[in-house]
Amino acid sequence: MSNAELLSKNILQTKGMIDMFLKDFSDADMLFRPAKTANHAIWQMGHLANSVRGMVTTCDPSVAFKFEDDTRFGKSKASIDDPAFSPAKRNCSVDSMGRWTLRRHG
Secondary structure, eight states, X not given: OOXXXXXXXXXXXXXXXXXXXXXXXXXXXXXXXXXTTSOOHHHHHHHHHHHHHHHHHHHOTTOOOXXXXXXXXXXXXXXXXXXXXXXXXXXXXXXXXXXXXXXXXX
């Protein structure tokens, strides 16, 4: 098993936990900040997607992702609370290889 396959497997194993944790979240909940300096859940998910993409492609550049590094989820954008800036919860998913999909609209 390659390093990229191992990372994908581990990501999929945590998918159930993430799904369970977020299943009752509304789009408004996804943008809620539990503290003034905390990041909201949708930014955390997008940042995680970027991080996973970076780790996997570093291990194996041949692994294809459906998205490029999404600049909406970099540190400089963490303070943005505008719902139009972030994808709705229904537009965030993990495919069978553990790759995140973040559609912009839908």
